[in-house]
Amino acid sequence: MSVAAPREAQQQALLTALDRSMAIIEFAPDGQVLRANRNYLDIFGYSEEQILQRSHGSFCVESHARSEDYRIFWDTLLSGRFSTGLYQRVAADGHCVWLEASYNPIHDSTGALLKIVKFASDVTARIEHERQQREYIQRLALSADKASNTLIMTDRHGAVVYANQALTQLFGFQPGELLGQPMEQVFNLPHAGSDVFERIHSCLLEGRSYHSEEMIIGKFNQPLWCSLSASPVLDEQNQLNHCIIALTDITTSRMREMLQHKVLEAMAREASLTDVMLLICREVERIAPEVIASILQVDEQDCLRPLASPSLPESYAQALDGLPIGPCVGSCGTAAFRNAPVLVRDIATDPLWSEYKALALPLGLRACWSTPIPGGDGKAIGTFAFYYRESRGPDDFHKRLVEMSTHLCSLALERESARLRIRQLAFYDSLTGLPNRSLLLAQAEQAIANAKRQGENLMVLFIDLDRFKQVNDSLGHPAGDELLGIIAQRLREQMRGGDIVGRLSGDEFVVLLNPCTTEQATNTIERLQELLSQPCRVAGVTLTPSASIGISQYPENGHDMETLLHRADLAMYQAKANGRSHFSFFSDEMNQLAQERLALETALREALQQRTLTLHYQPQINLESGRLHGIEALARWHHPTFGNVSPMRFIPLAEECGLIGQLGQWALEESCRQLAAWRRAGLDVPAISVNLSPTNFHNLELTRYINDTLSEHALAPRDLTLEITESVLLDTNPSTLRTLNEVHAQGIGLSMDDFGTGYSSLGYLRRLPLDELKLDKIFVHDMEHDETALALTHAVIRIGESLKMTVVAEGVETQAQRELLEQQGYKVAQGYLFSRPLAPEQMEDWLRRTVDQNT
Numbered sequence: 001m002s003v004a005a006p007r008e009a010q011q012q013a014l015l016t017a018l019d020r021s022m023a024i025i026e027f028a029p030d031g032q033v034l035r036a037n038r039n040y041l042d043i044f045g046y047s048e049e050q051i052l053q054r055s056h057g058s059f060c061v062e063s064h065a066r067s068e069d070y071r072i073f074w075d076t077l078l079s080g081r082f083s084t085g086l087y088q089r090v091a092a093d094g095h096c097v098w099l100e101a102s103y104n105p106i107h108d109s110t111g112a113l114l115k116i117v118k119f120a121s122d123v124t125a126r127i128e129h130e131r132q133q134r135e136y137i138q139r140l141a142l143s144a145d146k147a148s149n150t151l152i153m154t155d156r157h158g159a160v161v162y163a164n165q166a167l168t169q170l171f172g173f174q175p176g177e178l179l180g181q182p183m184e185q186v187f188n189l190p191h192a193g194s195d196v197f198e199r200i201h202s203c204l205l206e207g208r209s210y211h212s213e214e215m216i217i218g219k220f221n222q223p224l225w226c227s228l229s230a231s232p233v234l235d236e237q238n239q240l241n242h243c244i245i246a247l248t249d250i251t252t253s254r255m256r257e258m259l260q261h262k263v264l265e266a267m268a269r270e271a272s273l274t275d276v277m278l279l280i281c282r283e284v285e286r287i288a289p290e291v292i293a294s295i296l297q298v299d300e301q302d303c304l305r306p307l308a309s310p311s312l313p314e315s316y317a318q319a320l321d322g323l324p325i326g327p328c329v330g331s332c333g334t335a336a337f338r339n340a341p342v343l344v345r346d347i348a349t350d351p352l353w354s355e356y357k358a359l360a361l362p363l364g365l366r367a368c369w370s371t372p373i374p375g376g377d378g379k380a381i382g383t384f385a386f387y388y389r390e391s392r393g394p395d396d397f398h399k400r401l402v403e404m405s406t407h408l409c410s411l412a413l414e415r416e417s418a419r420l421r422i423r424q425l426a427f428y429d430s431l432t433g434l435p436n437r438s439l440l441l442a443q444a445e446q447a448i449a450n451a452k453r454q455g456e457n458l459m460v461l462f463i464d465l466d467r468f469k470q471v472n473d474s475l476g477h478p479a480g481d482e483l484l485g486i487i488a489q490r491l492r493e494q495m496r497g498g499d500i501v502g503r504l505s506g507d508e509f510v511v512l513l514n515p516c517t518t519e520q521a522t523n524t525i526e527r528l529q530e531l532l533s534q535p536c537r538v539a540g541v542t543l544t545p546s547a548s549i550g551i552s553q554y555p556e557n558g559h560d561m562e563t564l565l566h567r568a569d570l571a572m573y574q575a576k577a578n579g580r581s582h583f584s585f586f587s588d589e590m591n592q593l594a595q596e597r598l599a600l601e602t603a604l605r606e607a608l609q610q611r612t613l614t615l616h617y618q619p620q621i622n623l624e625s626g627r628l629h630g631i632e633a634l635a636r637w638h639h640p641t642f643g644n645v646s647p648m649r650f651i652p653l654a655e656e657c658g659l660i661g662q663l664g665q666w667a668l669e670e671s672c673r674q675l676a677a678w679r680r681a682g683l684d685v686p687a688i689s690v691n692l693s694p695t696n697f698h699n700l701e702l703t704r705y706i707n708d709t710l711s712e713h714a715l716a717p718r719d720l721t722l723e724i725t726e727s728v729l730l731d732t733n734p735s736t737l738r739t740l741n742e743v744h745a746q747g748i749g750l751s752m753d754d755f756g757t758g759y760s761s762l763g764y765l766r767r768l769p770l771d772e773l774k775l776d777k778i779f780v781h782d783m784e785h786d787e788t789a790l791a792l793t794h795a796v797i798r799i800g801e802s803l804k805m806t807v808v809a810e811g812v813e814t815q816a817q818r819e820l821l822e823q824q825g826y827k828v829a830q831g832y833l834f835s836r837p838l839a840p841e842q843m844e845d846w847l848r849r850t851v852d853q854n855t
């Protein structure tokens with residue numbers, strides 16, 4: 001069409017174009033159809049003739065055509081006003097047709113209404129589609145509203161068409177409030193970047209789902225961590241139609257992830273309490289930047305002790321340190337006191353803060369919400385506080401954060417106190433509270449390292465209480481414990497700054513004098529011994545304790561604590577050997593002796609295991625008849641390296657290293673076996689004497705063991721005599737007397753060896769079930785030249801006679817001694833005069849010779 005075309009031609013062309021693209025129908029003012037174009041006829045399924053007979057109302061839904069609305073609608077048109085909109089009409093076959101249409105009244109030049117021309121587009125398909133979508137959404141809503149998951153649906157442009165109840169509740173919206181809103185206006189995703197919605201949209205347009213975890217700020221600015229999953233709903237043409245977004249609240253798990261994992265991990269790698277608490281505060285402030293976190297501990301005196309508040313100045317924590325909790329001590333002191341959370345919205349005016357607001361306000365702190373941290377017994381062991389810069393209280397998010405944080409704080413504080421308890425148990429002696437061996441060694445090693453750097457001397461004192469065992473045995477173990485407590489306290493009192501004191505075990509204490517010269521050590525030790533030997537009341541009895549002290553010196557005697565301790569121990573033995581309340585410095589000779597002793601101990605152990613000890617036998621002679629009274633078995637040890645080791649040496653050694661029980665049993669077994677063998681060989685041996693140590697009588701099984709041994713060798717109890725020494729009287733073990741009585745009751749002889757040398761009181765002779773006394777050889781040795789010795793030997797035989805005991809004179813070496821003894825009335829004697837102790841075969845020869853002589 002040329003620009004210059006006449007106006008009528010242009011109009012005609014426009015009408016033709018409209019005619020082609022739109023459905024057009026014309027109505028007379030009374031509604032009668034005047035004309036309809038092809039499009040209209042096609043939409044409604046009428047022929048031209050059919051449609052010309054119809055009126056406007058016949059295209060309408062019948063009820064509508066008869067309605068007031070319809071009348072008004074038509075009257076509006078008749079009044080010349082134009083109408084446009086979405087209209088529902090009925091086609092020839094009765095199906096519903098939706099038209100987007102405009103009704104245009106046409107007037108003539110006089111203004112009279114000529115006709116009404118309607119231009120329409122068939123939107124039935126679209127309306128139907130929209131209806132279906134609505135139905136779909138309604139169906140979805142029916143189930144989605146019941147779902148606990150939060151769901152929201154948008155149209156293809158991102159406007160909300162549906163949000164379920166869970167979603168509106170979670171984010172604080174009213175039902176329906178979100179409909180039609182663009183997503184980006186509904187939700188604020190502060191950490192996601194400004195283009196997040198574009199990214200979601202373009203993903204959906206490509207038909208893909210979008211997943212992420214986002215912090216979403218709800219209607220009331222409350223932050224929530226959500227797992228966001230947006231899925232596209234496509235139409236038949238695979239075009240984006242809707243989008244369904246599922247949001248899952250993962251705030252708790254995310255907090256756990258951010259906070260709990262990190263904190264537990266720190267605890268697992270043994271981070272200090274302060275570091276753990278700092279970590280909690282820092283993480284909490286990272287998660288909720290609007291808060292300032294602070295953790296205080298409540299100590300055993302119910303005072304506040306700052307643990308962590310990384311965003312507050314050090315001076316703030318210092319000002320709170322040591323503040324007693326109470327009913328009006330800010331938020332934290334009050335929360336700990338009440339054992340309940342305390343919220344102060346306005347620090348400036350709240351009476352709880354009246355005394356402390358001057359600390360907080362200059363720092364811009366306006367509000368403070370403090371929650372008690374519960375201990376295992378429910379009591380507050382600390383407080384966890386949020387400070388705010390504005391007057392406010394916690395939101396739901398903060399509450400969750402605090403719940404998790406206080407739990408973690410509890411865990412950390414409990415772990416710390418468990419750690420301290422374990423440390424106490426592991427490193428401190430529970431009876432005295434002194435460091436135990438482990439801690440003592442560790443502290444001492446540190447002191448040695450320092451002394452090395454400084455070029456200083458140290459002294460290690462090994463302190464052993466004298467006769468402590470007797471306190472335990474006579475007054476009972478609680479009394480012994482009490483005495484140890486007193487000694488520990490006295491040692492503590494005596495210590496200077498760098499000194500270390502600890503308890504090794506039993507009645508053994510160690511003091512490390514740090515630093516210390518030999519002269520200082522001597523003074524200190526003398527003072528210490530004086531202090532330790534002060535009388536004290538224990539279990540209602542006044543005791544005068546004393547201690548033997550061995551000393552070793554750093555660096556002369558060793559460069560590590562184990563060596564120094566060992567050497568101080570050796571020196572202590574030396575001190576003990578010198579008598580009660582002595583001290584002794586370690587020397588190289590001592591070390592030499594100790595080495596030898598250790599080697600000997602090992603060899604003795606082996607000898608007992610391999611049964612390489614032997615017994616020699618010495619006859620006891622009846623002086624009247626010259627016949628054999630009995631035989632004493634004496635242990636002998638020949639070692640390939642050490643040669644012949646005297647029983648005077650290896651018997652005490654066996655005592656010290658706990659081998660005496662084994663040795664005693666072996667001697668019993670072997671002597672019974674030998675006696676039986678001699679008897680089987682026709683040799684008349686009336687009885688055998690075996691030496692036992694007091695310790696052997698601690699064994700409650702001893703009587704049974706002896707009986708079994710005797711039975712095994714077909715011997716009678718009277719065939720055996722057990723020789724004990726007077727030291728048995730010093731043995732306070734309750735089993736000793738009991739076993740002695742049992743043995744005696746069996747008919748086994750008991751002989752008191754070395755009589756006259758030891759215990760001063762003879763009263764015990766009545767108490768002990770003795771059959772025999774053995775006059776010690778020292779008296780026999782001296783009786784020829786020493787009147788006193790002679791008087792004593794005389795006295796001993798009288799005692800024996802009066803108590804109806806056999807008295808055996810030991811160590812008779814000369815005929816003169818024998819005669820003197822006989823004159824005094826001694827009936828039995830033993831000594832080199834008759835025979836030295838002999839090996840079994842030699843003893844056998846001796847026995848045979850003697851029998852021959854006597855027959």
Ligand SMILES: Nc1nc2c(ncn2[C@@H]2O[C@H](COP(=O)(O)O[C@H]3[C@@H](O)[C@H](n4cnc5c(=O)[nH]c(N)nc54)O[C@@H]3COP(=O)(O)O)[C@@H](O)[C@H]2O)c(=O)[nH]1
Pocket residue numbers: 618632633634635636646647648651667691692693723753754774777810811812813830831832833837
């Ligand atoms: N618990 C055990 N103690 C035992 C055992 N075997 C021995 N011993 C005790 O060891 C001490 C030393 O014994 P030993 O060196 O054997 O000395 C004995 C005799 O050899 C010695 N003796 C004997 N006659 C004379 C003598 O005329 N002159 C002299 N100078 N010495 C002599 O005397 C010791 C006798 O011992 P005892 O009668 O027991 O006193 C010693 O105390 C033994 O008891 C054992 O197996 N277990």
